[in-house]
Amino acid sequence: MFPEFxxxxxxxxERFYQRFRPEPVSRPQLVAFNRTLAxxxxxxxxxxxxxxxxxxxxxxxxLPAGAEPVAQAYAGHQFGMFVPQLGDGRAVLLxxxxxxxxxxxxxxxxxxxxxxxxxxxxxxxxxxxxxxxxLVSEAxxxxxxxxxxSLAAVATGExxxxxxxxxxxxxxRVAACHVRVGTFEYFAARGDAEGLRLLADFVIERHYSxxxxxxxxxxxxxxxxxxxxxxxxxxAKWMGVGFVHGVMNTDNTAVSGExxxxxxxxxxxxxxxxTVFSFIDHxxxxxxxxxxGIVMWNMARLAETLLPLIDPDDExxxxxxxxxxxxxxxxxxxxxxxxxxxxxxxxxxxxGDPELIADLxxxxxGGRADFTxxxxxxxxxxxxxxxxxxxxxxxxxxxxxASWLTRWRQRxxxxxxxxxxxxxxxxxxxxxxxxxxxLVEQALAAAVMExxxxxxxxLHAVLARPFTEQPGRERYALPASDEERxxxxxxxx
Ligand code: AMP
Ligand code: MG
Numbered sequence: 001m002f003p004e005f006x007x008x009x010x011x012x013x014e015r016f017y018q019r020f021r022p023e024p025v026s027r028p029q030l031v032a033f034n035r036t037l038a039x040x041x042x043x044x045x046x047x048x049x050x051x052x053x054x055x056x057x058x059x060x061x062x063l064p065a066g067a068e069p070v071a072q073a074y075a076g077h078q079f080g081m082f083v084p085q086l087g088d089g090r091a092v093l094l095x096x097x098x099x100x101x102x103x104x105x106x107x108x109x110x111x112x113x114x115x116x117x118x119x120x121x122x123x124x125x126x127x128x129x130x131x132x133x134x135l136v137s138e139a140x141x142x143x144x145x146x147x148x149x150s151l152a153a154v155a156t157g158e159x160x161x162x163x164x165x166x167x168x169x170x171x172x173r174v175a176a177c178h179v180r181v182g183t184f185e186y187f188a189a190r191g192d193a194e195g196l197r198l199l200a201d202f203v204i205e206r207h208y209s210x211x212x213x214x215x216x217x218x219x220x221x222x223x224x225x226x227x228x229x230x231x232x233x234x235x236a237k238w239m240g241v242g243f244v245h246g247v248m249n250t251d252n253t254a255v256s257g258e259x260x261x262x263x264x265x266x267x268x269x270x271x272x273x274x275t276v277f278s279f280i281d282h283x284x285x286x287x288x289x290x291x292x293g294i295v296m297w298n299m300a301r302l303a304e305t306l307l308p309l310i311d312p313d314d315e316x317x318x319x320x321x322x323x324x325x326x327x328x329x330x331x332x333x334x335x336x337x338x339x340x341x342x343x344x345x346x347x348x349x350x351x352g353d354p355e356l357i358a359d360l361x362x363x364x365x366g367g368r369a370d371f372t373x374x375x376x377x378x379x380x381x382x383x384x385x386x387x388x389x390x391x392x393x394x395x396x397x398x399x400x401x402a403s404w405l406t407r408w409r410q411r412x413x414x415x416x417x418x419x420x421x422x423x424x425x426x427x428x429x430x431x432x433x434x435x436x437x438x439l440v441e442q443a444l445a446a447a448v449m450e451x452x453x454x455x456x457x458x459l460h461a462v463l464a465r466p467f468t469e470q471p472g473r474e475r476y477a478l479p480a481s482d483e484e485r486x487x488x489x490x491x492x493x
Contacts, residue, residue: 001043001044001047001048001049001053001057001064002043002057002064002065002066002067002097002107003041003042003043003044003097003098004066004097004098005064005065005066005067005068005094005095005096005097006095006096006097006098006104007066007068007095007096008095008096008104008202008206009070009072009093009095009096009106009177009178009202010068010070010093010095012198012199012202013195013198015073015192015195016070016072016073016195016198016199017070017071017072017073017093018070018071018073018087018115018116018117019068019069019070020069020070020071020092020113020115020116021063021069022059022060022061022063022069022092022109022112022113023060023112023113023114023123024059024060024061025059025060025061025154025156025157025158025168025170026156026157026158027156027157027158028055028056028058028059028061028154028155028156028157028170029055029154029155029157030051030054030055030058030152030153030154031127031131031153031154031155031169031447031453032131032134032150032152032153032456032460033054033058033151033152034138034149034150034151034152037149037150037151037174038151039100040099040100040101041097041099041100041105041107041151041174042097042098042099042100054152055154058109058151058152058153058154058170058172059112059154059156059170060092060109060112060113060170063094064094066095067094067095067107068094068095069092069093069094069095069109070092070093071087071088071089071091071092071093071115071116071117072087072088072091072093072178072179072183073085073087073117073183073186074086074087074088074180074182074183074185074186074251075182075183075185075186075189075251076180076181076182076185076249076250076251076252077182077185077249077250077251077298077301078249078251079249079281079283079285080285082185082189083251084185084186084189084190085117085119085186086117086119086182086251087115087116087117087186088115088117089114089115089117089118089119089121089123090110090111090112090113090114090115090118090121090122090123090124090125091108091109091110091111091112091115091173092108092109092112092115093106093107093108093178094107094108094109095107096177103176104176104177104206105174105175105176106173106174106175106176106177106178107151107172107173107174108172108173108174108175108178109170109171109172109173110125110130110133110170110171110172110173111123111124111125111130111156111168111169111170111171112170122160122161124156124158124160124168125160125168125169125170125171126160126162126166126167126168126169126448127153127155127156127166127167127168127169127447127448128166128169128444128447128448129169129263130153130169130170130171131153131169131443131444131447131448131456132262132440132444133150133171133173133262134150134153134171135435135440135443135456135459135460135463136262136265136435136440137149137150137173137259137262138150138460138463138464139434139435139463139466140243140259142463142464142465142466143241143431143434143466144237144429145234145237145238145241145243145259146230146234146237146256146257146258146259147258147259147260148173148174148175148254148258148259148260149173149174149175150171150172150173150174151172151173151174152171152172153169153170153171153172154169154170154172155167155168155169156168156169156170166448167448175254175256175258175260176206176207176254176256176258177203177206177207177254177255177256178254178260179199179202179203179206179254179255179256180250180251180252180253180254180255180260181250181251181253181255181298181299181301181302181305182249182250182251182252182253183199183255184196184199184200184255184302184305184306185250185301185305187199187305188304188305188308193308193309196305196306196308196309197309200219200220200223200306200309203223203255204219204223206256207226207255207256207257208222208223208226208227210226211223211226217309217310217311217317217320219309220306220309220310221306221310221320221321221323221324223306224299224302224303224306224321224324224325225324225327227255227257227299227302228299228302228324228325228327228328228331229331230256230257231253231257231295231298231299232292232295232328232331232332232335233257233335234257234258234259234295235291235292235295235332235335236292236332236335236336236338236339237335237339238259238291239288239291239292239336239339240336240339240340240343240429241267241372241431241434242267242268242269242271242288242371242372242434243259243265243267243268244265244266244267244268244275244276244277244278244286244287244288244291245259245265245286245291246263246264246265246266246276246277246278246281246286246489247261247263247264247265247278247280247281247286248286248291248294248295248298250298250301250302253295253298255302263278264277264278264279264280264281264489264490265277265489266437266486266489267371267372267434267435267436267437268288268371269370269371269372269436269437269479269480269485270368270369270370270371270479271361271364271365271368271369271370271371271374272288272365272368273287273288273289273361273365274287274288274289275287275288275289276288277437277486277487277488277489278488278489278490279488279489279490292332292336295332296325296328296329296332299325299328300325303321303324303325304321306321307321333354337349337353337354337357339429340353340357341353341357342425342426342429343375343378343426343429343430344356344357344360344378344408344426345378345379345382345412345422345423345425345426346411346412346415347415347417348414348415350411350414352411353411356404356407356408356411359400359404359407360374360401360404360408362400363395363400363401363404364395364401366395366397366400367394367395367396367397367398367400367401368395368396369394369395369396369401370394370479372430372431372432372434372477373394373477373478373479374391374394375426375430376427376430376431376432376477377390377391377394378391378408378426378430379423379426379427379430380423381405382412382419382422382423382426383419383420383422383423384419388402388405391405427467428467429467430467431466431467432466432467432468432469432477433462433463433465433466433470433473433476433477434463434466435459435463436476436478436479436480437480437485437486437489438480438484438485438486439459439476440459441486442455442484443455443456443458443459444456459476462476
């Protein structure tokens, strides 16, 4: 039923992981199964077993043939503080498969029992956060943002205890690979140069094969630059949809450039760069507007681990790494401008663009305008001035946005493309539907508290086509009312 495993990570030396057999749960029940992704991964959909057997596999009760589960070792900076050993406390990599496009993909169970890295945790996950990751990661994918994917969610039939008793769950997660900046930090902290080199080579082979020909220190300078490029692009894309990751610790930063570890993440409604949702982020370290700076900081942590591979002479190594890191602001700015120009329907680059974008954001901040709807209604404005009213009503104070609209129209006019064409293009990058917090919370509450999966499935279906207006689904596009608004999110892990 599973595609053939091609084990890679579990062929690395033993100190990279702990072999760990998922601990069976008593009454596994399949809550969600991603057939499209299964197909993409090479599952034979025609030969799928019944739901009970599927649930057994995705709960970890049955081990697919050829899997050799391992919990991966890693370290990480959490809220700026270094923790030399984290690792998969409650997750196992079953192994890698080759998908239909020929790419290697990790299949991991999360919530499958306490490993050596559990540090006192129970190794389990509540069903709520499992469904949250399922929903939000799949939404990120349909929004066109690199992310780990969700293949299945299972209810374990067992309780987990957090502040209260909650139903347990297991998520089956698919990633290009699960190596994190924190994985590099794990070996660096141990002074394990050989481990570092093996890891770097593993990552190059897996994600950056264009660097395979490089040798000596240049190979690792290029690796740093390549990871940095993908992370800069990734965060620019987050910024373009108002996504706040919430826990951008180095152990939650994948070197593949995929969004990983959905905890207290959330989408911003009214635009403000200091937007924070996570209950544990007291200082606002991981606020919306801080994300580019934080990812640059995380790249500096990655750079530190690579120094011994770059050059045996520390000063020379630092100089080479700094040359790369110093390019981050420029690389990020370029990626962000690309995202924002597309959102504004601009295809040419003009010197005044950064200012035009900044002034729009300023107007949104002053007018407390909904981020997603502002851009979506701008698409209509590109087509017809009669749509301006719909945009202006999003702003508490419309003076600034009204004069900004005039400037934007002049800028668009200079490109000379037909309004309908501009609008159509803008609608392919400005979503109408995002996983708004209150909708996500409502769907999870119904699933977890009442066993009612209908709201989860309905929301999932809407988010599968975020750029397409879906008649009858109007409320999914709207910001939360004052009573519905969710200001705080919890990892709940
Ligand atoms: P996270 O906040 O989910 O990124 O997790 C941070 C670290 O804590 C990772 O090493 C996780 O494996 C570990 N962890 C989180 N929750 C649990 C749990 N319930 N049991 C064991 N380990 C956990
Ligand atoms: Mg994590």
